Amino acid sequence: xxxxxxxxxxxxxxxxxxxxxxxxxxxxxxxxxxxxxxxxxxxxxxxxxxxxxxxxxxxxxxxxxxxxxxxxxxxxxxxxxxxxxxxxxxxxxxxxxxxxxxxxxxxxxxxxxxxxxxxxxxxxxxxxxxxxxxxxxxxxxxxxxxxxxxxxxxxxxxxxxxxxxxxxxxxxxxxxxxxxxxxxxxxxxxxxxxxxxxxxxxxxxxxxxxxxxxxxxxxxxxxxxxxxxxxxxxxxxxxxxxxxxxxxxxxxxxxxxxxxxxxxxxxxxxxxxxxxxxxxxxxxxxxxxxxxxxxxxxxxxxxxxxxxxxxxxxxxxxxxxxxxxxxxxxxxxxxxxxxxxxxxxxxxxxxxxxxxxxxxxxxxxxxxxxxxxxxxxxxxxxxxxxxxxxxxxxxxxx
Amino acid sequence: xxxxxxxxxxxxxxxxxxxxxxxxxxxxxxxxxxxxxxxxxxxxxxxxxxxxxxxxxxxxxxxxxxxxxxxxxxxxxxxxxxxxxxxxxxxxxxxxxxxxxxxxxxxxxxxxxxxxxxxxxxxxxxxxxxxxxxxxxxxxxxxxxxxxx
Numbered sequence: 295x296x297x298x299x300x301x302x303x304x305x306x307x308x309x310x311x312x313x314x315x316x317x318x319x320x321x322x323x324x325x326x327x328x329x330x331x332x333x334x335x336x337x338x339x340x341x342x343x344x345x346x347x348x349x350x351x352x353x354x355x356x357x358x359x360x361x362x363x364x365x366x367x368x369x370x371x372x373x374x375x376x377x378x379x380x381x382x383x384x385x386x387x388x389x390x391x392x393x394x395x396x397x398x399x400x401x402x403x404x405x406x407x408x409x410x411x412x413x414x415x416x417x418x419x420x421x422x423x424x425x426x427x428x429x430x431x432x433x434x435x436x437x438x439x440x441x442x443x444x445x446x447x448x449x450x451x452x453x454x455x456x457x458x459x460x461x462x463x464x465x466x467x468x469x470x471x472x473x474x475x476x477x478x479x480x481x482x483x484x485x486x487x488x489x490x491x492x493x494x495x496x497x498x499x500x501x502x503x504x505x506x507x508x509x510x511x512x513x514x515x516x517x518x519x520x521x522x523x524x525x526x527x528x529x530x531x532x533x534x535x536x537x538x539x540x541x542x543x544x545x546x547x548x549x550x551x552x553x554x555x556x557x558x559x560x561x562x563x564x565x566x567x568x569x570x571x572x573x574x575x576x577x578x579x580x581x582x583x584x585x586x587x588x589x590x591x592x593x594x595x596x597x598x599x600x601x602x603x604x605x606x607x608x609x610x611x612x613x614x615x616x617x618x619x620x621x622x623x624x625x626x627x628x629x630x631x632x633x634x635x636x637x638x639x640x641x642x643x644x645x646x647x648x649x650x651x652x653x654x655x656x657x658x659x660x661x662x663x664x665x666x667x668x669x670x671x672x673x674x675x676x677x678x679x680x681x682x683x684x685x686x687x688x689x690x691x692x
Numbered sequence: 693x694x695x696x697x698x699x700x701x702x703x704x705x706x707x708x709x710x711x712x713x714x715x716x717x718x719x720x721x722x723x724x725x726x727x728x729x730x731x732x733x734x735x736x737x738x739x740x741x742x743x744x745x746x747x748x749x750x751x752x753x754x755x756x757x758x759x760x761x762x763x764x765x766x767x768x769x770x771x772x773x774x775x776x777x778x779x780x781x782x783x784x785x786x787x788x789x790x791x792x793x794x795x796x797x798x799x800x801x802x803x804x805x806x807x808x809x810x811x812x813x814x815x816x817x818x819x820x821x822x823x824x825x826x827x828x829x830x831x832x833x834x835x836x837x838x839x840x841x
Contacts, residue, residue, distance in 0.1 A: 351721060373725045376717035540710070 321508070322524035323531045326515035330670030331401040332531075333538045335504070338398050340539045341391040342497075344546065345429075348384040349486070356436070358482035360475030363438035364560040371557060382550040390546060392430055392576045395423045397662055403615065403635050405512035406622045412507050413616035418500040420613045425493050430574055432485040438478060443561035444571045446481075447473045452584065455598040456606075473563070513625045534673045572649070579642045580605055582649035608638075731756040737836040740770075740824060750786035753838060759783055760820055760838060761793065765804050772820035772838045773806045779813040793817065 357366040370377035408416035435446045454464040469480040511519045621628040646655040744751045753760045761775035763786045782797035793802040801810035806817035821839040
């Protein structure tokens, strides 16, 4: 202990850690009905960090070319020790990052945590979500299998129907007129260099802003938060956060080990697309919406372009929510905003369910609500009236 | 055992087991797997009057994944050695003027028996056997076959 103390003092003298440590010691997290939502950003961050680590490891064996990509992934999965696990963890963690980013976004939205002075936290968060989706889209192509090839063909082609900029966008995304080995190199560059660089900057700003402003108390919970003692960040909140991360790791390891990701067949640009081509689940609602739009055009603009522009507009609206919801600025919770949020969730879940002809997306939604309620109960800070001071209640050992 | 020391022990063991179960696959993953290399015991090296061999007096052959240098030391005198310098793995060449096998990376010199005669190389080059196979038909040149000694 004396040595640790000495090492800390040595570092402190050079880095002046004490102000930061003091701030951490004083930091508290408000306690109220929706406190459990505060963990979701952390869980998303955890899965993202897993992506960074496993992604770097996969780069040790992956070869980004049309000739070798599929074979290198095949080698990775069949010959490299634990290669199948590494790839499986990377793809499961990708799904979970997207899932928790969506959940984080939705909860932050419904408790109006984007109001003054946290507008920039919201905007960086939404941009991070877009980046995560771009990671998903670019990473999907990298194994160079049939599914990836056709999903990328369709996904990039969609952009083509947008008036004026469409054609340029398709060429820009594909690195040419068609999806080829050139597209693969390009997607690889985005996936391992450009997107990570952008994400690192935005993520640092996002986390810095969270520390700067502390946690937002939802307008309806101000009285509760004032009545209850806030939870000390260290050690009470930090330990609960750690618990959440370990639980997340457990879920991830279970999924990756029991349901390893398949590789499929090598991409063949001259083979017909097989039945049941679909995008990743998080693009399904857009894909399904497009299916419902008939062919045709009005004033030279394909019908197809309208839903695409609609989704573009919807993205912009989500980005600008803090400025559109004027009521939130004076701590009012306008019902219209909640209704719009519920409608958006219903649309996304409904279209996803329709796309899969399955009710699983609905169960996933209900499941996450139930999971949050359960975690909220499990991780709660006891009320001051519980007959003890500070920390969790000591339990009887039987 | 006291409750506190039991909990300390329990927590440390759990964290240790967790760390080990994460680190073990990672360490195994980053260690490259053994991949059997394509190996050969002999390769055909082309005709005795191969233009490259006539002009430069040597050529580098692929012996599986391993480079081998074939030297035309004189009329009808062919010799072959492993082409990787014993110093730091560079590929050597034959210098006709000096009559030595030379490594450009760090000026290692080998004589025509493969012996390291000057510079940093610590060991001689491993020799290979060269067979001159008589021509299959009239008017055709003899061919060379290099074999692991």
